[in-house]
Amino acid sequence: MNDAPKTTIGTITVAEPVFSCRNVDVYYGDKHAIKNVNIDIGRKQVLAMIGPSGCGKSTFLRCLNRMNDTIVGARVEGNITLDGQDIHDKQQDVVQLRARVGMVFQKPNPFPKSIYENVAYGPRIHGLAANRGELDEIVNQSLRRAGLWEEVKDRLNQPGTSLSGGQQQRLCIARTIAVNPEVILMDEPCSALDPIATARIEDLIDELRESYAICIVTHSMQQAARVSQRTAYFHLGDLVEVGDTNLIFTNPQAKLTEDYITGRFG
Amino acid sequence: MSSTNRTAAETQALVTRSLARRYRAERRFRFYGLTAVLAGLVFVVFLFGTIFAQGLSVFQQSYVKIEVFYDPEIIDPAGTRNPDDLVTADYQALVRASLKARFPEIEGRRDLRELYGLVSSAASIELQQRITSDPSAIGTRETRWVLADDTVDMLIKGRVARNAPEDERRLSDQQVNWIAALERDGALALRFNRAFFSNGDSRDPEQAGVRGALIGSLLTLFITLVLSFPIGVGAAVYLEEFAPRNRLTDIIEVNINNLAAVPSIVFGLLGLAMFIGFFGLPRSAPLVGGFVLTLLTLPTIIIASRAALKAVPPSIREAALGMGASRLQMVAHHVLPLAVPGMLTGAIIGMARALGESAPLLMIGMVAFIVEVPQGVFDPATALPVQVFLWSDLPERGFIERTSGAIIVLLLFLLVMNATAVLLRNKFEKRW
Numbered sequence: 025m026n027d028a029p030k031t032t033i034g035t036i037t038v039a040e041p042v043f044s045c046r047n048v049d050v051y052y053g054d055k056h057a058i059k060n061v062n063i064d065i066g067r068k069q070v071l072a073m074i075g076p077s078g079c080g081k082s083t084f085l086r087c088l089n090r091m092n093d094t095i096v097g098a099r100v101e102g103n104i105t106l107d108g109q110d111i112h113d114k115q116q117d118v119v120q121l122r123a124r125v126g127m128v129f130q131k132p133n134p135f136p137k138s139i140y141e142n143v144a145y146g147p148r149i150h151g152l153a154a155n156r157g158e159l160d161e162i163v164n165q166s167l168r169r170a171g172l173w174e175e176v177k178d179r180l181n182q183p184g185t186s187l188s189g190g191q192q193q194r195l196c197i198a199r200t201i202a203v204n205p206e207v208i209l210m211d212e213p214c215s216a217l218d219p220i221a222t223a224r225i226e227d228l229i230d231e232l233r234e235s236y237a238i239c240i241v242t243h244s245m246q247q248a249a250r251v252s253q254r255t256a257y258f259h260l261g262d263l264v265e266v267g268d269t270n271l272i273f274t275n276p277q278a279k280l281t282e283d284y285i286t287g288r289f290g
Numbered sequence: 291m292s293s294t295n296r297t298a299a300e301t302q303a304l305v306t307r308s309l310a311r312r313y314r315a316e317r318r319f320r321f322y323g324l325t326a327v328l329a330g331l332v333f334v335v336f337l338f339g340t341i342f343a344q345g346l347s348v349f350q351q352s353y354v355k356i357e358v359f360y361d362p363e364i365i366d367p368a369g370t371r372n373p374d375d376l377v378t379a380d381y382q383a384l385v386r387a388s389l390k391a392r393f394p395e396i397e398g399r400r401d402l403r404e405l406y407g408l409v410s411s412a413a414s415i416e417l418q419q420r421i422t423s424d425p426s427a428i429g430t431r432e433t434r435w436v437l438a439d440d441t442v443d444m445l446i447k448g449r450v451a452r453n454a455p456e457d458e459r460r461l462s463d464q465q466v467n468w469i470a471a472l473e474r475d476g477a478l479a480l481r482f483n484r485a486f487f488s489n490g491d492s493r494d495p496e497q498a499g500v501r502g503a504l505i506g507s508l509l510t511l512f513i514t515l516v517l518s519f520p521i522g523v524g525a526a527v528y529l530e531e532f533a534p535r536n537r538l539t540d541i542i543e544v545n546i547n548n549l550a551a552v553p554s555i556v557f558g559l560l561g562l563a564m565f566i567g568f569f570g571l572p573r574s575a576p577l578v579g580g581f582v583l584t585l586l587t588l589p590t591i592i593i594a595s596r597a598a599l600k601a602v603p604p605s606i607r608e609a610a611l612g613m614g615a616s617r618l619q620m621v622a623h624h625v626l627p628l629a630v631p632g633m634l635t636g637a638i639i640g641m642a643r644a645l646g647e648s649a650p651l652l653m654i655g656m657v658a659f660i661v662e663v664p665q666g667v668f669d670p671a672t673a674l675p676v677q678v679f680l681w682s683d684l685p686e687r688g689f690i691e692r693t694s695g696a697i698i699v700l701l702l703f704l705l706v707m708n709a710t711a712v713l714l715r716n717k718f719e720k721r722w
């Protein structure tokens with residue numbers, strides 16, 4: 025076992041980074057889950073994170089909106105900046121950070137409230153709508169952009185949990201974009217969905233890329249290849265290789281990456 | 291291993307053999323369970339059976355119909371209608387006069403005393419209230435049903451046999467005959483027992499009622515609920531959602547769990563020392579009772595509320611935090627609404643326990659003999675279980691019936707309280 029952090033192969037920097045992560049380490053108690061990761065995340069593009077199960081993709085993703093703060097015993101070290109500002113800074117309010125960095129989880133987790141309330145919740149707590157009319161407009165638009173409007177426009181008052189899995193996931197996406205974040209983090213958003221629902225979400229990601237930076241964790245090589253512009257390959261807490269998705273999938277530099285994407289691993 | 295090269299048929303045979311064993315075990319287990327449930331049912335039926343057999347009769351009481359003449363000569367000989375005189379007038383004499391008029395043949399002081407003994411002393415008090423509230427009735431005649439004495443009541447209800455030897459009952463043979471005569475006239479009958487629901491405690495069984503204890507219990511439980519639910523839920527939310535996990539909170543947690551197991555009488559002693567001894571609050575007051583029962587129910591509510599909070603799926607918390615909700619918003623908007631049903635369950639259990647407690651109330655003096663129905667949380671009062679305890683100790687037959695009657699009222703109270711809580715809980719649960 026080689027526990028020393030490896031140096032990342034590929035280009036970790038981008039021209040116009042939203043996020044810039046330097047020397048990031050994450051520990052769960054004694055367990056070193058993320059080892060000295062350096063990576064930039066670019067505006068208006070999709071970064072796919074791939075790697076075998078347990079390699080730390082979710083852990084790294086949760087660093088970006090400080091969801092690891094909520095885990096007892098988790099410790100994040102290193103420097104992560106959002107638009108040049110340290111997100112661990114005393115000045116940085118975690119509530120505000122999460123309003124700027126939205127998150128979609130692996131399992132759809134709508135609130136046990138109505139569809140309308142699910143989407144309206146974020147704008148409401150952040151005070152984004154001056155009146156009911158504006159709120160209605162935000163809900164309407166978010167649902168449209170998430171491609172869910174046609175399916176739910178007649179049942180906005182029904183519980184969000186009454187939707188199908190794929191609809192629920194799109195509801196969660198609508199909920200996230202309702203607060204107009206700068207970055208959207210997605211942790212295996214399609215793992216519980218059938219191919220049709222998956223395709224819809226992939227289309228959606230493609231559209232959302234026009235306005236947001238997106239980080240997506242996925243176990244599907246095809247999905248990574250389809251939706252992302254850059255890909256990062258993690259292995260046992262190391263960021264092994266990062267680069268243009270085309271390059272990674274056609275000409276991986278690291279042996280580990282090659283093994284993984286050709287299916288010889290995991 | 292031989293198991294690796296078994297044929298499919300051999301494996302099948304083995305499975306079939308083990309199946310029979312499994313089914314046998316299951317049947318046995320079901321039998322044990324059923325026996326346990328049946329045994330429990332038998333006890334419950336027996337318990338309720340005896341209580342209802344003893345106590346249901348309390349809802350009816352023997353009343354005697356008398357023709358009263360509100361004789362101005364007796365009530366107000368001076369004719370001044372002075373309220374003070376009206377209060378102190380000899381109403382007993384009115385009752386006696388009407389009984390005497392019903393049985394003109396009875397003479398002699400001993401016999402007359404026996405005759406007058408058929409009617410409760412409550413009758414004259416009733417007439418007094420009648421006149422003081424409406425003096426214009428003086429000089430008129432009226433038919434009234436007044437309480438019979440408890441010995442008469444027991445005879446009417448068949449708790450004492452009419453043909454028993456005279457020295458084995460508290461009524462003489464001639465009294466029994468008069469009773470029979472009154473019954474023939476329809477002037478002595480069982481009617482709905484108002485007194486039981488409108489009176490406080492009394493030394494006379496026929497006048498003793500549960501109202502004092504019922505109101506006392508209501509006031510006490512009101513204080514308990516108002517204090518213990520918010521404090522308990524607040525403590526649970528803080529401990530579960532906000533408190534740092536460290537040694538101190540561990541110690542607090544262990545202590546709360548231990549508190550739930552502390553015998554209730556200890557809380558009574560604590561209440562006596564603290565609320566009455568130190569803060570100088572009045573003895574026997576529902577306020578202090580409520581404080582003591584709050585101490586008693588808090589651990590239950592805290593433990594149940596924490597369990598309810600723990601049961602809220604983490605995905606909901608993540609969703610809320612991920613949307614940028616603050617911790618408080620996450621708790622208030624998402625976690626609490628989901629946890630409220632569980633918290634209500636805790637409150638039901640806690641309040642039910644509080645309702646049935648008597649030991650801690652004895653310690654703070656809610657066991658006194660109190661005739662007046664309490665008007666507020668500072669008035670001396672008893673509580674239903676304490677009333678049961680008090681009455682169960684008294685020798686008169688009428689109190690045996692009242693003990694069971696009070697238990698029935700207590701059970702009904704419990705039923706109403708739990709039904710309300712269950713309805714509330716369902717309402718919250720039905721949200722989604």
Ligand SMILES: Nc1ncnc2c1ncn2[C@@H]1O[C@H](COP(=O)(O)OP(=O)(O)OP(=O)(O)O)[C@@H](O)[C@H]1O
Pocket residue numbers: 052055057075076077078079080081082083084095
């Ligand atoms: N809350 C936690 N406490 C302790 N260890 C954790 C915790 N969460 C994750 N880990 C450990 O950190 C490592 C990385 O976990 P992570 O969830 O980030 O993996 P992942 O790459 O997302 O895996 P998957 O593809 O299966 O989702 C794993 O070894 C895991 O056991």
Ligand SMILES: [Mg+2]
Pocket residue numbers: 081082083211
């Ligand atoms: Mg993961």
